[in-house]
Amino acid sequence: MSNERQVLQIRKKKLGLLIFDARKAKRRSTEECAQALSVTSDQFQEFERGVLAPSLPQLELLALYLDVPLEHFWGRRALSEAISPETMQEKDRLMLLRNRVIGTNLRLARNNANFSYREIAEKTGIPEEQMKRYEMGEVAVPTPELELLSNVLDVPIEQFYDRHGPIGKWRSQQGNYLKFLDLPPDIQQFVCKPVNRPYLELAMRLSDLSAEKLRAVAEVLLEITY
Incomplete structure (x- = not known):
């Protein structure tokens, strides 16, 4: 061969x-x-x-x-x-942690709304003991029940999303990617060209400046160009 x-x-x-x-x-x-x-x-x-x-x-x-x-x-x-092997190997621990975080957020939302367990049971049909187990993170909250609770407690369902763990980071990356896709094609092409990176970094620095400092920069540029 x-x-x-x-x-x-x-x-x-x-x-x-x-x-x-x-x-x-x-x-x-x-x-x-x-x-x-x-x-x-x-x-x-x-x-x-x-x-x-x-x-x-x-x-x-x-x-x-x-x-x-x-x-x-x-x-x-x-x-x-x-996909981090550690993330997959520790998925059970992560799930347990997420259930506890959701439970804590539920308890805070219930306390802020001044609802007792009995009132929650009357409004949602979720037994008091079950609600307590949810808040302790002992059992996972089914999504439909979590949606119902978020509605009753007047908090957005997004409040229960993972924001800092592996899934939260992944969601953030996906969100940024979708926002990039929403940009006009010519802007996407501009961003993707390595030669344009200094301009992007300059724009980032300018966005952090106060209005007063921006005016000062504009005045300097005018002096240079005229």
Whole structure:
């Protein structure tokens, strides 16, 4: 076998591993991915084993379907590495902590609203003992009940969202990404060009200045230009 053929075989194997990694990271079955690409399950499995290689249009469609960057298939890092192993290993502890935080927020909201457990039970149908267990974080609050409680206590459901943990950080990143997508295409292109980074940093510094300092900067610029 020529060196070129060996390189192609190695590349197909590597591409197959990256496809497998992307599918597993997004928790999709081979059948689902095969259907998205209009190929058979056997053919998609051959993609993952490196026996066959998808075309670029198929790879682009797979990236779109799995919501992963196309560049992943030319990269060296597994998508599964993007999820902290510590986070996944400690998910039970994190869930317990989140239930306690939600319970604390519920208790604060109930106290601020001056509602007794009996009044909560009358307004929501949630037994007093169950509400106490919710507030202690002993059991998870079903989302529909949490929505009902937030309505009765007159607090937004967002108040119970994770803000500082791994999920909170992920939500923040997703929110920033969606805001970026809302920008006009020309602004997106401007932001993405590394050469424009100094202008962005300058804009950030200017945004922190008081109105008085901004006027002073404007006056200096006028003196320079005239």
